[in-house]
Amino acid sequence: MNIYMDLHTHTAASGHGYSTLKENIEAAKELGLKYLGLSEHGPAMPGGPHVFFFSNYRCIPRHHGDLRLFCGVEANILDYEGNLDVEEEILRRMDYVIASMHTFCVRPGSLEENTRAAIRAMQNPYVKILGHPDDSRYPLDYELLVKTALEEKVALEVNNSSLNPQAARKGGRENIIALLNICKRYRAPVILGTDSHICYTVGRFEKTFELIREVDFPEELILNGRQDGIAQLVNCL
Template sequence: MEYKLDIHTHTVSSGHAYSSLEENARAACARGLELIAMTDHTPAMPGGPHIFHFYNMRILPRMIAGVRVLKGAETNIIDYNGSVDLDEEVLEQMELVIASLHPPCIAFGTVGENTRTLVRAMDNPRIHIIGHPGDARYNFDVKEVVAASKATGTLLEINNSSLKPTSSRPGGDVFIRRIFEECLSVEAPIVIGSDAHFSDAVGNFPEAHRLLKELAYPEELILNTSTKRFLDHIGLEA
Protein backbone atom coordinates (compact mmCIF):
# COMPACT_ATOMS: atom_id res chain seq x y z
CA MET A 1 0.00 0.00 0.00
CA GLU A 2 1.39 3.38 -0.99
CA TYR A 3 0.36 6.51 0.86
CA LYS A 4 0.22 9.71 -1.14
CA LEU A 5 -0.90 12.26 1.41
CA ASP A 6 -0.87 13.33 5.03
CA ILE A 7 -3.85 15.37 6.19
CA HIS A 8 -2.61 16.33 9.66
CA THR A 9 0.67 18.23 10.13
CA HIS A 10 1.74 21.00 12.50
CA THR A 11 4.30 23.78 12.09
CA VAL A 12 6.01 26.07 14.59
CA SER A 13 2.87 28.20 14.44
CA SER A 14 1.11 25.64 16.66
CA GLY A 15 3.25 26.75 19.61
CA HIS A 16 4.51 23.26 20.57
CA ALA A 17 5.72 21.93 17.20
CA TYR A 18 9.20 22.34 15.80
CA SER A 19 9.35 22.50 11.99
CA SER A 20 8.50 25.12 9.40
CA LEU A 21 5.95 24.61 6.65
CA GLU A 22 8.75 24.40 4.13
CA GLU A 23 10.58 21.74 6.17
CA ASN A 24 7.37 19.70 6.38
CA ALA A 25 6.83 20.00 2.62
CA ARG A 26 10.40 18.92 1.88
CA ALA A 27 10.05 15.94 4.25
CA ALA A 28 6.78 15.00 2.50
CA CYS A 29 8.47 15.21 -0.89
CA ALA A 30 11.34 13.01 0.32
CA ARG A 31 8.78 10.41 1.43
CA GLY A 32 7.10 10.47 -1.98
CA LEU A 33 3.92 12.23 -0.90
CA GLU A 34 1.92 14.34 -3.32
CA LEU A 35 -0.02 16.40 -0.78
CA ILE A 36 0.00 17.54 2.83
CA ALA A 37 -2.45 19.63 4.78
CA MET A 38 -1.04 22.27 7.10
CA THR A 39 -3.35 21.92 10.09
CA ASP A 40 -2.03 24.04 12.90
CA HIS A 41 -3.87 24.34 16.17
CA THR A 42 -6.37 27.18 16.45
CA PRO A 43 -6.57 30.08 18.94
CA ALA A 44 -8.25 28.26 21.86
CA MET A 45 -5.22 25.97 22.23
CA PRO A 46 -2.73 27.48 24.69
CA GLY A 47 0.18 28.80 22.61
CA GLY A 48 -1.84 28.47 19.40
CA PRO A 49 -1.58 31.04 16.59
CA HIS A 50 -3.39 34.34 16.36
CA ILE A 51 -6.37 34.44 14.01
CA PHE A 52 -4.26 36.42 11.51
CA HIS A 53 -2.30 33.19 10.84
CA PHE A 54 -5.43 31.79 9.19
CA TYR A 55 -6.48 34.97 7.38
CA ASN A 56 -3.05 35.33 5.80
CA MET A 57 -2.78 31.83 4.34
CA ARG A 58 -3.94 33.15 0.98
CA ILE A 59 -0.38 34.38 0.35
CA LEU A 60 0.96 30.82 0.33
CA PRO A 61 1.64 29.06 -2.97
CA ARG A 62 -0.40 26.02 -3.94
CA MET A 63 2.75 23.88 -4.28
CA ILE A 64 5.75 23.96 -1.96
CA ALA A 65 8.83 21.80 -2.64
CA GLY A 66 6.84 19.91 -5.27
CA VAL A 67 4.05 19.02 -2.85
CA ARG A 68 0.50 20.39 -2.88
CA VAL A 69 -0.18 22.11 0.43
CA LEU A 70 -3.76 22.45 1.61
CA LYS A 71 -4.39 25.44 3.83
CA GLY A 72 -6.10 24.06 6.86
CA ALA A 73 -6.57 24.03 10.59
CA GLU A 74 -7.01 21.57 13.43
CA THR A 75 -9.82 23.34 15.21
CA ASN A 76 -10.82 22.76 18.81
CA ILE A 77 -14.31 21.58 19.59
CA ILE A 78 -15.29 23.91 22.42
CA ASP A 79 -18.78 22.82 23.51
CA TYR A 80 -21.12 19.83 23.51
CA ASN A 81 -22.94 21.24 20.47
CA GLY A 82 -19.85 20.55 18.38
CA SER A 83 -18.95 24.24 17.91
CA VAL A 84 -15.34 25.00 16.97
CA ASP A 85 -13.09 27.96 17.72
CA LEU A 86 -12.91 29.53 14.23
CA ASP A 87 -15.67 31.74 12.87
CA GLU A 88 -17.62 30.72 9.79
CA GLU A 89 -15.88 33.49 7.84
CA VAL A 90 -12.48 31.91 8.52
CA LEU A 91 -13.66 28.31 8.14
CA GLU A 92 -14.91 29.01 4.64
CA GLN A 93 -11.41 30.11 3.59
CA MET A 94 -9.83 26.86 4.78
CA GLU A 95 -9.29 24.05 2.28
CA LEU A 96 -9.26 21.41 5.01
CA VAL A 97 -10.73 21.56 8.49
CA ILE A 98 -10.12 18.99 11.21
CA ALA A 99 -12.15 19.20 14.42
CA SER A 100 -10.68 17.59 17.55
CA LEU A 101 -11.40 17.18 21.22
CA HIS A 102 -8.49 18.48 23.32
CA PRO A 103 -8.38 18.54 27.13
CA PRO A 104 -7.38 22.21 27.43
CA CYS A 105 -10.43 23.24 25.37
CA ILE A 106 -13.30 20.97 26.46
CA ALA A 107 -13.87 18.83 29.55
CA PHE A 108 -14.23 15.05 29.21
CA GLY A 109 -17.99 14.59 28.81
CA THR A 110 -20.29 11.66 29.42
CA VAL A 111 -20.67 9.09 26.65
CA GLY A 112 -23.92 10.83 25.65
CA GLU A 113 -22.33 14.29 25.60
CA ASN A 114 -19.29 13.15 23.62
CA THR A 115 -21.46 11.28 21.10
CA ARG A 116 -23.73 14.28 20.55
CA THR A 117 -20.73 16.60 20.28
CA LEU A 118 -19.08 14.55 17.54
CA VAL A 119 -22.32 13.94 15.62
CA ARG A 120 -23.08 17.68 15.63
CA ALA A 121 -19.55 18.55 14.53
CA MET A 122 -19.90 16.07 11.66
CA ASP A 123 -23.14 17.78 10.62
CA ASN A 124 -21.16 20.98 9.97
CA PRO A 125 -20.33 20.95 6.24
CA ARG A 126 -17.18 23.05 6.89
CA ILE A 127 -15.66 20.22 8.96
CA HIS A 128 -14.05 17.48 6.85
CA ILE A 129 -12.37 15.28 9.44
CA ILE A 130 -12.69 14.37 13.12
CA GLY A 131 -9.13 14.31 14.46
CA HIS A 132 -7.88 11.44 16.66
CA PRO A 133 -11.27 10.02 17.66
CA GLY A 134 -9.56 7.30 19.71
CA ASP A 135 -8.90 9.25 22.89
CA ALA A 136 -10.53 6.92 25.44
CA ARG A 137 -11.07 9.82 27.85
CA TYR A 138 -13.67 11.10 25.37
CA ASN A 139 -15.54 7.81 25.14
CA PHE A 140 -18.53 7.76 22.76
CA ASP A 141 -21.12 5.51 21.18
CA VAL A 142 -19.04 3.98 18.40
CA LYS A 143 -21.95 2.75 16.28
CA GLU A 144 -23.68 6.13 16.33
CA VAL A 145 -20.56 8.17 15.52
CA VAL A 146 -19.43 5.83 12.74
CA ALA A 147 -22.94 5.84 11.24
CA ALA A 148 -22.84 9.66 11.24
CA SER A 149 -19.43 9.59 9.56
CA LYS A 150 -20.72 7.31 6.83
CA ALA A 151 -23.89 9.40 6.37
CA THR A 152 -22.23 12.85 6.30
CA GLY A 153 -18.93 11.91 4.64
CA THR A 154 -17.02 13.54 7.52
CA LEU A 155 -14.01 11.28 7.85
CA LEU A 156 -12.70 9.70 11.02
CA GLU A 157 -8.92 9.95 11.28
CA ILE A 158 -6.63 7.10 12.27
CA ASN A 159 -4.09 9.21 14.07
CA ASN A 160 -0.66 7.60 13.97
CA SER A 161 0.55 9.51 17.03
CA SER A 162 -2.35 8.14 19.12
CA LEU A 163 -1.16 4.59 18.41
CA LYS A 164 2.41 5.17 19.59
CA PRO A 165 3.35 3.90 23.04
CA THR A 166 4.45 7.46 23.86
CA SER A 167 1.02 8.90 23.06
CA SER A 168 -0.45 11.50 25.39
CA ARG A 169 -3.89 10.04 24.65
CA PRO A 170 -4.18 6.95 26.88
CA GLY A 171 -6.09 3.75 26.10
CA GLY A 172 -6.05 4.58 22.43
CA ASP A 173 -5.10 1.24 20.92
CA VAL A 174 -8.17 -0.68 22.13
CA PHE A 175 -10.67 2.10 21.48
CA ILE A 176 -9.19 2.94 18.07
CA ARG A 177 -9.43 -0.68 16.98
CA ARG A 178 -13.10 -0.77 17.98
CA ILE A 179 -13.83 2.41 16.02
CA PHE A 180 -12.18 1.23 12.83
CA GLU A 181 -13.64 -2.28 13.06
CA GLU A 182 -17.03 -0.56 13.03
CA CYS A 183 -15.94 1.67 10.11
CA LEU A 184 -14.97 -1.48 8.25
CA SER A 185 -18.29 -3.15 8.95
CA VAL A 186 -20.20 -0.23 7.37
CA GLU A 187 -17.54 0.28 4.66
CA ALA A 188 -16.84 3.88 5.65
CA PRO A 189 -13.97 5.68 3.94
CA ILE A 190 -11.31 6.78 6.42
CA VAL A 191 -8.10 8.78 6.43
CA ILE A 192 -4.73 8.51 8.21
CA GLY A 193 -2.96 11.49 9.75
CA SER A 194 0.53 11.60 11.19
CA ASP A 195 -0.23 14.53 13.53
CA ALA A 196 3.41 15.42 12.93
CA HIS A 197 4.84 17.98 15.35
CA PHE A 198 8.29 17.58 13.73
CA SER A 199 9.08 17.14 10.05
CA ASP A 200 10.45 13.58 10.27
CA ALA A 201 6.97 12.32 11.22
CA VAL A 202 5.28 13.74 8.11
CA GLY A 203 3.79 10.90 6.05
CA ASN A 204 5.16 8.27 8.43
CA PHE A 205 2.32 5.99 9.55
CA PRO A 206 3.77 2.60 10.65
CA GLU A 207 1.35 2.06 13.56
CA ALA A 208 -1.73 3.04 11.55
CA HIS A 209 -0.55 0.90 8.64
CA ARG A 210 -0.14 -2.12 10.91
CA LEU A 211 -3.65 -1.74 12.32
CA LEU A 212 -5.24 -1.32 8.89
CA LYS A 213 -3.36 -4.37 7.66
CA GLU A 214 -4.58 -6.43 10.60
CA LEU A 215 -8.14 -5.33 9.88
CA ALA A 216 -7.65 -6.03 6.13
CA TYR A 217 -9.10 -2.57 5.47
CA PRO A 218 -9.80 -2.20 1.74
CA GLU A 219 -7.33 0.10 0.01
CA GLU A 220 -10.06 2.01 -1.85
CA LEU A 221 -11.58 3.09 1.49
CA ILE A 222 -8.25 4.45 2.78
CA LEU A 223 -8.22 7.87 1.16
CA ASN A 224 -4.45 8.39 1.63
CA THR A 225 -3.84 5.97 -1.22
CA SER A 226 -5.14 8.34 -3.92
CA THR A 227 -4.84 12.11 -3.95
CA LYS A 228 -7.63 12.38 -6.50
CA ARG A 229 -10.01 10.24 -4.47
CA PHE A 230 -9.25 12.25 -1.35
CA LEU A 231 -9.72 15.62 -3.06
CA ASP A 232 -12.95 14.43 -4.70
CA HIS A 233 -14.22 13.33 -1.31
CA ILE A 234 -13.67 16.74 0.31
CA GLY A 235 -14.89 18.62 -2.76
CA LEU A 236 -11.60 20.14 -3.94
CA GLU A 237 -10.22 20.13 -7.47
CA ALA A 238 -7.22 17.95 -8.21
Protein backbone atom coordinates (compact mmCIF):
# COMPACT_ATOMS: atom_id res chain seq x y z
CA MET A 1 0.00 0.00 0.00
CA ASN A 2 1.04 3.62 -0.52
CA ILE A 3 2.05 5.45 2.62
CA TYR A 4 1.74 9.21 2.42
CA MET A 5 2.73 10.23 5.91
CA ASP A 6 4.51 9.67 9.17
CA LEU A 7 3.26 12.04 11.86
CA HIS A 8 5.12 10.61 14.84
CA THR A 9 8.79 11.59 14.77
CA HIS A 10 11.23 13.14 17.20
CA THR A 11 14.56 14.95 16.83
CA ALA A 12 17.58 15.51 19.06
CA ALA A 13 15.56 18.29 20.69
CA SER A 14 13.68 15.62 22.68
CA GLY A 15 16.84 15.00 24.71
CA HIS A 16 16.77 11.28 23.78
CA GLY A 17 16.66 11.44 19.98
CA TYR A 18 19.64 11.46 17.64
CA SER A 19 18.80 13.26 14.40
CA THR A 20 18.19 16.79 13.27
CA LEU A 21 14.97 17.98 11.69
CA LYS A 22 16.85 18.32 8.39
CA GLU A 23 17.94 14.68 8.55
CA ASN A 24 14.37 13.55 9.24
CA ILE A 25 13.09 15.65 6.34
CA GLU A 26 15.70 14.16 4.00
CA ALA A 27 14.79 10.62 5.10
CA ALA A 28 11.09 11.29 4.49
CA LYS A 29 11.82 12.75 1.04
CA GLU A 30 13.94 9.76 0.08
CA LEU A 31 11.01 7.47 0.84
CA GLY A 32 8.66 9.68 -1.16
CA LEU A 33 6.41 10.64 1.76
CA LYS A 34 4.05 13.54 1.13
CA TYR A 35 3.70 14.61 4.75
CA LEU A 36 6.07 14.51 7.71
CA GLY A 37 5.05 15.43 11.22
CA LEU A 38 7.42 16.74 13.87
CA SER A 39 5.81 15.65 17.13
CA GLU A 40 8.34 16.62 19.76
CA HIS A 41 7.72 15.50 23.35
CA GLY A 42 5.91 17.98 25.55
CA PRO A 43 7.86 19.88 28.22
CA ALA A 44 7.02 17.47 31.07
CA MET A 45 9.24 14.79 29.51
CA PRO A 46 12.59 14.86 31.35
CA GLY A 47 15.18 16.39 29.00
CA GLY A 48 12.42 17.53 26.65
CA PRO A 49 12.24 20.92 25.00
CA HIS A 50 11.16 24.07 26.79
CA VAL A 51 7.77 25.45 25.85
CA PHE A 52 9.54 28.15 23.74
CA PHE A 53 10.53 25.37 21.32
CA PHE A 54 6.85 25.01 20.36
CA SER A 55 6.08 28.71 20.22
CA ASN A 56 8.93 29.25 17.75
CA TYR A 57 7.68 26.83 15.07
CA ARG A 58 6.87 29.80 12.85
CA CYS A 59 10.52 29.97 11.80
CA ILE A 60 10.46 26.47 10.26
CA PRO A 61 9.92 26.24 6.47
CA ARG A 62 7.02 23.87 5.78
CA HIS A 63 7.49 23.00 2.11
CA HIS A 64 10.45 20.89 1.04
CA GLY A 65 10.01 19.94 -2.60
CA ASP A 66 7.05 17.56 -2.68
CA LEU A 67 7.13 17.07 1.07
CA ARG A 68 5.04 19.12 3.43
CA LEU A 69 6.08 19.40 7.05
CA PHE A 70 3.64 19.73 9.92
CA CYS A 71 4.82 20.83 13.34
CA GLY A 72 3.03 19.51 16.38
CA VAL A 73 3.59 18.09 19.81
CA GLU A 74 3.34 14.73 21.52
CA ALA A 75 1.76 16.14 24.65
CA ASN A 76 2.04 14.23 27.90
CA ILE A 77 -1.12 13.17 29.69
CA LEU A 78 -0.44 14.21 33.28
CA ASP A 79 -3.28 12.69 35.28
CA TYR A 80 -6.43 10.57 35.14
CA GLU A 81 -8.47 13.61 34.14
CA GLY A 82 -6.56 13.73 30.87
CA ASN A 83 -4.88 17.07 31.54
CA LEU A 84 -1.94 17.76 29.21
CA ASP A 85 1.45 19.37 29.84
CA VAL A 86 0.90 21.98 27.10
CA GLU A 87 -1.30 25.00 27.67
CA GLU A 88 -4.21 25.77 25.39
CA GLU A 89 -2.45 28.89 24.16
CA ILE A 90 0.26 26.67 22.62
CA LEU A 91 -2.01 23.77 21.62
CA ARG A 92 -4.02 26.20 19.51
CA ARG A 93 -0.94 27.08 17.50
CA MET A 94 0.12 23.49 16.76
CA ASP A 95 -0.56 21.92 13.35
CA TYR A 96 -1.69 18.80 15.23
CA VAL A 97 -1.48 17.26 18.67
CA ILE A 98 -0.76 13.70 19.78
CA ALA A 99 -1.58 12.85 23.41
CA SER A 100 0.28 9.97 25.06
CA MET A 101 0.95 8.41 28.42
CA HIS A 102 4.58 8.04 29.50
CA THR A 103 5.78 6.59 32.80
CA PHE A 104 7.86 9.69 33.60
CA CYS A 105 4.76 11.88 33.43
CA VAL A 106 1.80 9.87 34.73
CA ARG A 107 1.78 6.92 37.09
CA PRO A 108 0.06 3.86 35.61
CA GLY A 109 -3.37 3.51 37.22
CA SER A 110 -6.18 0.97 37.15
CA LEU A 111 -7.90 0.11 33.89
CA GLU A 112 -10.65 2.58 34.78
CA GLU A 113 -8.20 5.37 35.63
CA ASN A 114 -6.07 4.90 32.51
CA THR A 115 -9.15 4.71 30.31
CA ARG A 116 -10.57 7.89 31.82
CA ALA A 117 -7.25 9.67 31.26
CA ALA A 118 -7.16 8.61 27.61
CA ILE A 119 -10.80 9.44 26.95
CA ARG A 120 -10.58 12.87 28.57
CA ALA A 121 -7.47 13.61 26.53
CA MET A 122 -9.29 12.55 23.35
CA GLN A 123 -12.12 14.91 24.25
CA ASN A 124 -9.65 17.79 24.18
CA PRO A 125 -10.56 19.52 20.89
CA TYR A 126 -6.90 19.99 19.90
CA VAL A 127 -5.98 16.30 20.22
CA LYS A 128 -6.06 14.45 16.89
CA ILE A 129 -4.13 11.27 17.72
CA LEU A 130 -3.89 9.06 20.80
CA GLY A 131 -0.26 7.88 20.84
CA HIS A 132 0.71 4.25 21.46
CA PRO A 133 -2.38 2.97 23.34
CA ASP A 134 -0.61 -0.40 23.42
CA ASP A 135 1.36 -0.44 26.64
CA SER A 136 0.58 -3.23 29.12
CA ARG A 137 1.73 -0.93 31.92
CA TYR A 138 -1.35 1.20 31.11
CA PRO A 139 -4.21 -1.25 30.58
CA LEU A 140 -7.07 0.38 28.66
CA ASP A 141 -10.67 -0.51 27.83
CA TYR A 142 -10.23 -0.75 24.06
CA GLU A 143 -13.90 -0.90 23.23
CA LEU A 144 -14.57 2.38 25.04
CA LEU A 145 -11.49 3.90 23.48
CA VAL A 146 -12.59 2.98 19.96
CA LYS A 147 -16.09 4.37 20.54
CA THR A 148 -14.62 7.63 21.84
CA ALA A 149 -12.18 7.82 18.92
CA LEU A 150 -15.11 7.65 16.50
CA GLU A 151 -17.17 10.20 18.43
CA GLU A 152 -14.30 12.67 18.83
CA LYS A 153 -12.75 12.01 15.40
CA VAL A 154 -9.43 11.12 17.01
CA ALA A 155 -7.21 8.51 15.37
CA LEU A 156 -5.78 5.72 17.49
CA GLU A 157 -2.15 5.13 16.73
CA VAL A 158 -0.54 1.86 15.72
CA ASN A 159 3.00 2.48 16.87
CA ASN A 160 5.75 0.74 14.94
CA SER A 161 8.26 1.24 17.77
CA SER A 162 6.03 -0.67 20.19
CA LEU A 163 6.59 -3.73 17.99
CA ASN A 164 10.33 -3.56 18.50
CA PRO A 165 11.35 -6.40 20.85
CA GLN A 166 13.58 -3.93 22.72
CA ALA A 167 10.77 -1.42 23.22
CA ALA A 168 10.32 0.11 26.66
CA ARG A 169 6.58 -0.42 26.33
CA LYS A 170 5.51 -3.98 26.99
CA GLY A 171 2.91 -6.20 25.33
CA GLY A 172 2.79 -4.07 22.18
CA ARG A 173 2.12 -6.88 19.77
CA GLU A 174 -0.75 -8.53 21.67
CA ASN A 175 -2.29 -5.19 22.55
CA ILE A 176 -2.13 -3.85 19.00
CA ILE A 177 -3.75 -7.04 17.68
CA ALA A 178 -6.59 -6.67 20.21
CA LEU A 179 -7.03 -3.00 19.36
CA LEU A 180 -6.98 -3.56 15.59
CA ASN A 181 -9.64 -6.25 15.85
CA ILE A 182 -11.97 -3.86 17.68
CA CYS A 183 -11.21 -1.02 15.22
CA LYS A 184 -12.05 -3.40 12.39
CA ARG A 185 -15.38 -4.29 14.00
CA TYR A 186 -16.33 -0.63 14.52
CA ARG A 187 -14.79 0.59 11.24
CA ALA A 188 -12.60 3.02 13.19
CA PRO A 189 -9.67 4.51 11.26
CA VAL A 190 -6.15 4.23 12.66
CA ILE A 191 -2.92 6.11 12.04
CA LEU A 192 0.42 4.35 11.76
CA GLY A 193 3.31 6.14 13.45
CA THR A 194 6.96 5.17 13.55
CA ASP A 195 7.74 7.13 16.73
CA SER A 196 11.18 7.63 15.23
CA HIS A 197 13.96 8.96 17.41
CA ILE A 198 16.49 8.72 14.58
CA CYS A 199 16.23 9.48 10.86
CA TYR A 200 16.83 5.89 9.76
CA THR A 201 13.40 4.76 10.95
CA VAL A 202 11.33 7.71 9.65
CA GLY A 203 8.51 6.44 7.41
CA ARG A 204 9.46 2.78 7.86
CA PHE A 205 6.56 0.64 8.96
CA GLU A 206 7.76 -2.90 8.18
CA LYS A 207 6.77 -4.41 11.53
CA THR A 208 3.37 -2.75 11.46
CA PHE A 209 2.71 -3.97 7.90
CA GLU A 210 3.34 -7.55 9.00
CA LEU A 211 0.79 -7.22 11.77
CA ILE A 212 -1.75 -5.46 9.56
CA ARG A 213 -1.57 -8.40 7.17
CA GLU A 214 -1.80 -10.89 10.01
CA VAL A 215 -5.07 -9.46 11.33
CA ASP A 216 -6.34 -8.73 7.80
CA PHE A 217 -6.97 -5.11 8.71
CA PRO A 218 -8.82 -3.15 6.00
CA GLU A 219 -6.47 -0.81 4.13
CA GLU A 220 -9.15 1.85 3.76
CA LEU A 221 -9.10 2.33 7.55
CA ILE A 222 -5.41 3.27 7.53
CA LEU A 223 -5.24 7.06 7.31
CA ASN A 224 -1.60 7.06 6.17
CA GLY A 225 -2.65 5.34 2.96
CA ARG A 226 -5.36 7.82 2.07
CA GLN A 227 -4.67 11.05 0.20
CA ASP A 228 -7.45 12.68 2.23
CA GLY A 229 -6.24 11.17 5.53
CA ILE A 230 -4.19 14.22 6.42
CA ALA A 231 -7.25 16.51 6.37
CA GLN A 232 -8.73 15.08 9.55
CA LEU A 233 -5.43 15.11 11.42
CA VAL A 234 -4.07 18.61 10.99
CA ASN A 235 -5.49 22.07 11.62
CA CYS A 236 -4.05 23.69 8.52
CA LEU A 237 -3.83 22.50 4.96
